[in-house]
Amino acid sequence: MSIEIKNLTKCFDGVKAVNNLSLEFLPGQITGIIGPNGSGKSTLVNLLTGVIPFDRGLVLLGSDTKLSKLAAYDVAEYGITRTFQDARLFEQMTVLDNILVVLTERNLFSAFFERHKKFHLDEAEKLLTQVGLWEKRQALTANLSYGQRKLLEVARTLAMKSEIYFFDEPFAGLFSEMIKIVSGVLVELKKTDKTVVLVEHNMDLIRELSDTVVVLDAGELLTVGRPEEVLSRKEVVEAYLGE
Amino acid sequence: MDYFIHLAILIGIYSILGVSLNLVVGYTGLLSVTHAAFYGLGAYVVAILLTAYGWAFWPALLVAIIFTGLVAFLIGLVLSRFAGDYYALGSFGFNIIVFSIFLNWQSVTRGPLGIPGIARPEIFGVSFGDNLMFLGLVVLLALLIYLAAEYIAHSSFGRVLKAIREDEQAIQVFGYRTAYYKLTVFALGAMMAAVAGGLFAVYITFIDPSSFNLMESIFVLAIIILGGLANNKGAVLGAVFLILLPEVLRFVGFPSDVAAQLRQVVYGLLLIVLMVYRPQGLVGEYKL
């Protein structure tokens, strides 16, 4: 499913974190978002996942859903999920429970009468194995290392089985082994025709993974295009050097 | 001997209060300071139905549970607009409101005079007038509530409660309407407290508003903080500990009136020491 935004705007006390932005993210593609620190990348992700309400603009999902506001508890139903730049895991819960909690029943009454079903556990095993955390399933999440936390965040979004995925700097601070796991996840999502949005500072990874690159600067769209082309543009290089 | 039975009954009643508040505070992370209001509602509904209308204990308890659940639902609805410290303050306010209703709605509650002459229950011809028999009833109900709390804590529902405690907005992003979960657990906790209230009313056979003031809510909070949040065994352990504490003080030689007064001071000190050296309580898995 595609997601399109029109004239999306968000101000924080006069600072235009996202300014009149119009963009489209397509299924079966990885769209990279780059831009200097504070250019509004995370804010954009927050707006599109209901974490922060937007001031103005529209969000269009697929061909027939048009939204002028988006609440956090609605985004999952629209098929949108995300990771957080600073991991927001359920710290005082086990690794396994962090996955099970997004796999099991959403309906309150059903949730009351189940613990988890066999297929939930199987699914959790599959996901945690994929990111190399199955051995850690009974560990308290607060005790995980930085990299393991990032991987658990990725596994948690996969558990959502969404159509649209936002990854906010999933590679930051990871060792190469872990980078391989996460890029594998992204490529796999792309192959299965999901819409993948990747916020990232590492240009090598952007070049390697993304089909389209969006460059933000001060909340505005600086440019958009194919990675090799965009990354060599003068204004992009300048925006980064200007940091 | 009869005194030990008395203490055991109190431990049973406060275990129910601790276990039920733990669902709200320990598992869901909602710092509620209004539990004594629900405890009191349970006690008053049972007392009034028994004395003024001649009802039997079980139907009266059932009505008390349902009524308290409804009131808790409404209070929870208002509280759902608050978070963090404001939540605690708001819940604090509701305890005071309910307490003043007990105190001032004299035509129904008899105000500060209290309601005397509440009969001990009789079930299938078996009288619970005898304290040992009554202890059996308290243990049975406390056990049922303990098991219910354990069940809730380990269900998918309970897992969502913990996630709400950890990061409410994050779990919303993953598709949960957390307001419903918070309301449900708040009402369930209140309904359990109503059971404790009903038992208390027929045990003491006399109730007045002073048993359900803010201090009582704080006492129950102390029980679960001491025992350890998000651990049902901890809630029971905390109840045992805090009920027996004044007895221990007396035992080591304090005169009983001093022991009674010292109680509050020791509770306070204990909590402070605990917060500094062991914020997760005796067996808790979560710290405030």
Ligand SMILES: Nc1ncnc2c1ncn2[C@@H]1O[C@H](COP(=O)(O)OP(=O)(O)OP(=O)(O)O)[C@@H](O)[C@H]1O
């Ligand atoms: N919740 C908030 N309240 C106030 N200002 C905010 C908030 N979130 C972001 N901002 C401001 O909005 C601007 C954009 O921030 P944002 O986090 O979106 O940048 P970013 O592109 O993700 O940066 P980085 O690469 O450092 O992650 C910054 O000026 C930031 O200070």
Ligand SMILES: [Mg+2]
């Ligand atoms: Mg960011």
